[in-house]
Amino acid sequence: MKKSFIFLAVAAIAFMVAACVKPVPVGPDEPDDPTPTPTPGPDVPALYDIAIQLQSEGANFAVEGITVAIADDAGVASYDAITDATGKVTFKLPAGTYAAKATYKTAEDGQRLTFNGANNAIYVSKNGDRSFNLSLNKVVSQQIIIKEVYTTGCPNAAAGANQTYAHDAYIILYNNTELEADASDIIFAGGAPMVAQQKQNYWIDAETLLFQNADWIPSYSGFWWFDSEVKIPAYSQIVVVIWSAIDHTQTVAESVNLSDPSYYWMNNKSVPAFTHQKHAVSESIPTDHYLSGIATNPGSAWIVATNSPGFFIGKMSSEEVTAIANAKDQYDTHCGTSAAMSYPKFPKANVIDAVDIWDKSKEASSKPRFSTDILTGHISITNVLGYTVYRNVDKEATEALEENAGKLVYNYAGGTDDVEGSTDPSGIDAEASIAAGAHIIYSDTNDMAKDYHVRKVASIKK
Numbered sequence: 001m002k003k004s005f006i007f008l009a010v011a012a013i014a015f016m017v018a019a020c021v022k023p024v025p026v027g028p029d030e031p032d033d034p035t036p037t038p039t040p041g042p043d044v045p046a047l048y049d050i051a052i053q054l055q056s057e058g059a060n061f062a063v064e065g066i067t068v069a070i071a072d073d074a075g076v077a078s079y080d081a082i083t084d085a086t087g088k089v090t091f092k093l094p095a096g097t098y099a100a101k102a103t104y105k106t107a108e109d110g111q112r113l114t115f116n117g118a119n120n121a122i123y124v125s126k127n128g129d130r131s132f133n134l135s136l137n138k139v140v141s142q143q144i145i146i147k148e149v150y151t152t153g154c155p156n157a158a159a160g161a162n163q164t165y166a167h168d169a170y171i172i173l174y175n176n177t178e179l180e181a182d183a184s185d186i187i188f189a190g191g192a193p194m195v196a197q198q199k200q201n202y203w204i205d206a207e208t209l210l211f212q213n214a215d216w217i218p219s220y221s222g223f224w225w226f227d228s229e230v231k232i233p234a235y236s237q238i239v240v241v242i243w244s245a246i247d248h249t250q251t252v253a254e255s256v257n258l259s260d261p262s263y264y265w266m267n268n269k270s271v272p273a274f275t276h277q278k279h280a281v282s283e284s285i286p287t288d289h290y291l292s293g294i295a296t297n298p299g300s301a302w303i304v305a306t307n308s309p310g311f312f313i314g315k316m317s318s319e320e321v322t323a324i325a326n327a328k329d330q331y332d333t334h335c336g337t338s339a340a341m342s343y344p345k346f347p348k349a350n351v352i353d354a355v356d357i358w359d360k361s362k363e364a365s366s367k368p369r370f371s372t373d374i375l376t377g378h379i380s381i382t383n384v385l386g387y388t389v390y391r392n393v394d395k396e397a398t399e400a401l402e403e404n405a406g407k408l409v410y411n412y413a414g415g416t417d418d419v420e421g422s423t424d425p426s427g428i429d430a431e432a433s434i435a436a437g438a439h440i441i442y443s444d445t446n447d448m449a450k451d452y453h454v455r456k457v458a459s460i461k462k
Helices: 002-018 318-326 360-365 395-399 430-435
Strands: 048-056 067-072 078-082 088-093 096-108 111-124 131-135 137-140 144-150 170-175 186-191 203-205 216-226 237-241 264-266 290-295 310-315 345-347 351-359 379-381 388-391 452-455
Touching (some): 048 111, 096 131, 186 351, 216 318, 290 318, 360 379
Parallel strands (some): 264 290
Antiparallel strands (some): 048 088, 067 078, 096 111, 111 131, 144 388, 170 237, 216 290, 216 345, 310 351
C-alpha cells in the first residue's frame, strides 16, 4: 500500500512538471508539506530552496505582500510568491536559469511612487547559491509620459501585393496628472544601438550591461526639442510627427492623417544633414509647431528604426543638449572608435521616459537598450501591419477618479492576437472612455511588459 502511494505521488509530480503547473511557494511561516517527497529521477527533477530578498537603494526592502514573479529562461515555467515582513520570498525550483521581477506601488507626500526591478541572473543548481537579491528602482510618476508609439509602418495595398509604407511615424506625449504640464524643455533622443538585434559591445557578457551603474545612457542619431512654449492640459495629449507631417491616407489608405494643425513636427529643415525624402510637412502645420534638432551621427534622417524602435524623452534646455551633442570628445566609443559608431552621453537624471520595442521575428538576437534604472523589459511587435505600441490603463487609479463615474467604457478589444495575450489587462477602452468624457491615468511602472500592449489600429485613425 505504501509503495503504491509513493508511485502515485511520483507520477503526479512528474505530470505537474511536464504541464508546467505552478508549485506552491514555501514561505518561512508555512507548515511543512506532509506529502512524501519522491526520490529525484529521470522524470522527477530535484527541487532546491531558493530565497530572493527585495532591496532598494542598497538596503533590504522590508515590505510584506509584494508579488515576486519568476520564470525560466525558456519562458515555459513561471511561478510567483508573496513577500514576508522582511521583503523575502522562497521558492522550490528545479535546476536552471531564471529571471525574477517585482513591482510595488505606494503614495508619499502626494506623489505616486513605483518600486520596480528585475534580476535576470538567478542560477539554480545543486551546489550553487541559494540566496539572491532583487533590486527595486524607485520611480516617481512623471507628469509627461509616452502614451503611444507608431513607427513600424503599414501595408500599402494600392502599390501591389506585399508592399508596405513606413514614412508615417508619430509619438504621443500625454499628461498623466490633474495638473497642467510644461513640455517646453522636453528632449527627444534615440536609444543606442539603433535596432535591438544589432550586434554591439554594450553587453560585457550575457548578463552585464556596460552602463548599468553609470550616470549616463548612450543616445543615437540626434536630438529634437520644441522651439516654442508647449503646455499640455490635465489628462491631455500632443502628437509629435517624426518624419512626414502630411495626410498619408491620400496615397496610402491604410496609413494615418498627420496633417492636423494641432500636431507638432520634427523639422528636418533645421538639420542640414537630414535630407531624406521621408521628411515632409503640410502647410496646415503652423511653423510654431516645428521642432528643431541636431544630428550626432551620420545619416540623412533621424533614425527611429521601423523594425525595432527604441528612444527616450528627457528634460533639458536646448542649449544644454546642444552642448552635449557638440562635445565629440565626450562621446562613448564602446561600439567602435569612429565618429559613426560613437554616441553622446545623456545624463540619466534628466531622462523622463523610454520605450524599447523589439521585432517579434528577431526576439532571440535582441538585447535591452536601457539600464534597468531607466526601463525594465521590452515589448515585441510585428512590423508593417499598422500596429502601435499603446500604454495600458492604470485601472485602480482611473476608477478612483470621481469625475469618471458612468464614463468609463469596458470590454476593450483593441489588442491583437498576432502577439499572444496583447491587450490592456485593465479591460478599459481608453480611447472610447476619453471620447465619453473620462480622464485616463495610464500605467507607469517603467516595465514595458506591464505598461504597454500592441494595439491593432493607431489611436488617431478614425
